[in-house]
Amino acid sequence: MKTTRTLATVAMLAAATGLVACSSDDGGSDASNCTNTITKQDLPVVTMWAWYPNMQLVVDNFNKANDEVQVCWTNVGQGGDHYDKFQTAISAGTGAPDVVMVEMDRIPTFQIQNALVDISGYGLDAVRANYGDGAWKDVSVGDAVYGVPVDGGPLAMIYRKDIFDKYDITPPTTWAEYEQAAQKVKDAGGPLFGDLGANVPALMMALQIQKGAAPFTYDPAQPESIGVRLNDQASKDVLDYWGGLVRKGLVGTQDQFTPEYISGVINGNYATYISAAWAPGYLTGAGVGQGEDTGTFAVAPLPQWDANNPVQVNWGGSAFSVSSQSKQPELAAKAAYGLYADQESLTDGWTNQIIFPLNLTALNDPEFIDLEVEFFDGQQANKEVYVPAANAYQGVVYSPFGQYYFDAMTKQISEMSAGSITGAQAADRLQDDVTKHATEQGFTVQ
Amino acid sequence: MTSITEKRAPRTHHDKRKTRGTIQRREHLTGWLFVGPFGVVFLAFLIAPLGYALYLSLFQKKLIGGTSFVLFDNYVKAFTDPSFLSGAWFVIRFALVAIPVQIGVALAMALILDAVTSLFTRFSRLMIFLPYAIPTVIGAVMWGFLYSKSFGPLTDVFGFFGATAPDFLSNNLIFYGLLNIVTWQWAGYYMIILYAALQGIDPTLYEAARMDGAGRWQVARRIKIPLIAPALILILVFSLIGTLQFFNEPQILRYLAAGTIGSDFTPNMYAYQQAFGLANFNYGSAISFALGGVVFICVYAFLFFTRKRRSFL
Numbered sequence: 077m078k079t080t081r082t083l084a085t086v087a088m089l090a091a092a093t094g095l096v097a098c099s100s101d102d103g104g105s106d107a108s109n110c111t112n113t114i115t116k117q118d119l120p121v122v123t124m125w126a127w128y129p130n131m132q133l134v135v136d137n138f139n140k141a142n143d144e145v146q147v148c149w150t151n152v153g154q155g156g157d158h159y160d161k162f163q164t165a166i167s168a169g170t171g172a173p174d175v176v177m178v179e180m181d182r183i184p185t186f187q188i189q190n191a192l193v194d195i196s197g198y199g200l201d202a203v204r205a206n207y208g209d210g211a212w213k214d215v216s217v218g219d220a221v222y223g224v225p226v227d228g229g230p231l232a233m234i235y236r237k238d239i240f241d242k243y244d245i246t247p248p249t250t251w252a253e254y255e256q257a258a259q260k261v262k263d264a265g266g267p268l269f270g271d272l273g274a275n276v277p278a279l280m281m282a283l284q285i286q287k288g289a290a291p292f293t294y295d296p297a298q299p300e301s302i303g304v305r306l307n308d309q310a311s312k313d314v315l316d317y318w319g320g321l322v323r324k325g326l327v328g329t330q331d332q333f334t335p336e337y338i339s340g341v342i343n344g345n346y347a348t349y350i351s352a353a354w355a356p357g358y359l360t361g362a363g364v365g366q367g368e369d370t371g372t373f374a375v376a377p378l379p380q381w382d383a384n385n386p387v388q389v390n391w392g393g394s395a396f397s398v399s400s401q402s403k404q405p406e407l408a409a410k411a412a413y414g415l416y417a418d419q420e421s422l423t424d425g426w427t428n429q430i431i432f433p434l435n436l437t438a439l440n441d442p443e444f445i446d447l448e449v450e451f452f453d454g455q456q457a458n459k460e461v462y463v464p465a466a467n468a469y470q471g472v473v474y475s476p477f478g479q480y481y482f483d484a485m486t487k488q489i490s491e492m493s494a495g496s497i498t499g500a501q502a503a504d505r506l507q508d509d510v511t512k513h514a515t516e517q518g519f520t521v522q
Numbered sequence: 523m524t525s526i527t528e529k530r531a532p533r534t535h536h537d538k539r540k541t542r543g544t545i546q547r548r549e550h551l552t553g554w555l556f557v558g559p560f561g562v563v564f565l566a567f568l569i570a571p572l573g574y575a576l577y578l579s580l581f582q583k584k585l586i587g588g589t590s591f592v593l594f595d596n597y598v599k600a601f602t603d604p605s606f607l608s609g610a611w612f613v614i615r616f617a618l619v620a621i622p623v624q625i626g627v628a629l630a631m632a633l634i635l636d637a638v639t640s641l642f643t644r645f646s647r648l649m650i651f652l653p654y655a656i657p658t659v660i661g662a663v664m665w666g667f668l669y670s671k672s673f674g675p676l677t678d679v680f681g682f683f684g685a686t687a688p689d690f691l692s693n694n695l696i697f698y699g700l701l702n703i704v705t706w707q708w709a710g711y712y713m714i715i716l717y718a719a720l721q722g723i724d725p726t727l728y729e730a731a732r733m734d735g736a737g738r739w740q741v742a743r744r745i746k747i748p749l750i751a752p753a754l755i756l757i758l759v760f761s762l763i764g765t766l767q768f769f770n771e772p773q774i775l776r777y778l779a780a781g782t783i784g785s786d787f788t789p790n791m792y793a794y795q796q797a798f799g800l801a802n803f804n805y806g807s808a809i810s811f812a813l814g815g816v817v818f819i820c821v822y823a824f825l826f827f828t829r830k831r832r833s834f835l
Contacts (some may be wrong), residue, residue, distance in 0.1 A: 156799070160798045163799065163801045164798050166801065201644075251707035329781065331781055334777070336672055336673075336778065340672060431637030475587065475798075479799055483784075487780060487784045487785075490693065490781030490784065491693075494693040517584050520584060
């Protein structure tokens, strides 16, 4: 009896130890947990995290066409959740996938932690001509290339034609006109004109850059020093402008990408939506623009501060990078270069407005340029709005602590929306907060 | 069983000392084997991670300059960090309001269910307990939708009276929004504990009280509540610790209101954000330990002031 008991105890201990061992010994993310089905079982497999809505199709297309490597894809979350997981895997030194989707504004954050592989040595020349110089610039640090560009996010103003017609408004071309139009709709008892979501700080950053703000100056050759200018006049002006719209009750303060916001968009609670070229795809996926709402949306260029000197900006836009934890960087780079670069995937992406392609095959494709976009009721949105905006985009210097900056910005926008501080105060607080963080992280702030 | 028979047998042997030694050793071994499975899990999943977190909290890792040993610098930083302090102040304020409300509701329900006996009692008991059986995450998501201006019933209810519905996810009302969720979730659980304690009271006491002319209210106030005081203190400690470590509900609602519920809303959320959002495991660990310190002080102070009534510790 005693022996049996001892044996049972030993067995339990062994089982417990076994559990611990299982969870710790597999390096890299697990290749047996793919969302897609890999049919070519005998080929080497690289793992991948990405959240494009049509990623399943993109991966299948790649796997079908490729006889060297197969991609095992998982969607670990969109935006913040995805980055939290990738960041944790980096810190842990294990668990990251081979290929990872990274928005351009996050590349310096991961690059400075040596989390990404310079893929210029793995066949860059073969694909260099497929993307514009600007696109390569956004994914490069010096001569090193840390990602393959996939999509861009030129900003524009999406609006409801039915609301504009009802209140007799033409699309505003300047921010002053935007406010006047908003006031007009409000005075006539109409809905909110737009929305300032505290959870989309990258949009606010883009709008500040449009007025001439340059939040960060950062030279990767001198990684220990960084310039932080978050409270210059342009930054303050833009925050004050939106704070004013909120105070006057012209725009809402709902967090975006939430069910609440989407239902508001469907109900026609917002006359405009300042957003990027990929937004219609996400809205369509969430059920916007269907049923009664079919054909109510249109798009116009982003309002300007100075109509004579228009400035175009970008929100989001992503690349495929190879993680430094990859044990097969060459194969991973092949996947990064090849994914979302085939005609079929690109066409699916841009016909559904999931991506605004940076691949020149698609960008210069007359069919893409002349596309009569269904979501915008047949409007040639690319030709009229998005392509010119993308062509005029100058590029931005992003910070190596993007997550902290965005969190801090969310906090300040929220306080500003609640009316407890002005836009200028929000900018000052943000400057103090981020400067302090940069100093703590060992940077010399200039 | 074997060990018991063996224990009695040796008394007849003359070399007592030697045998007793063997037996004691054998008994020790048996004891350790019983404690073993728990001990291993306890060490591997509680003590070791705690030790590792403590170790981590003594270092600082910078993007530029790498990792260095800083002793208690992270703790000094935590207790001067407005994010940590405002989060800690929030949970303390929240505890001061939420705990009396939850326990008040739980106590009232338990007393009513104890006093009234009918078929309806069992049904009510189950229904009041039900929210506790719903996972926190689902509860929070559900309330998130109930609070919604577009989907929730509040707009309709208030609209019926021509008023604007309050937005429980806004900066001003989030405190009450969370208070409601927490009370809904936990009051039933506390009620069950109190109800069980009430059932354990000897009914002859009630009879004696009635003979002395005590009414129902007096029985409740003079007999029932004093006799379940240990259970009350137990749930107070539970809820105090739980509230100070507030995490699940605000973290879930953050998906609906990231502006209102910042990443540093409660100390636990701040620790999570530092560790997993900003890769600052060192500072995250320090915040966790600092929070542990705050919890310890609060619970100790509470137990100190109620030391005469407690009997469970």
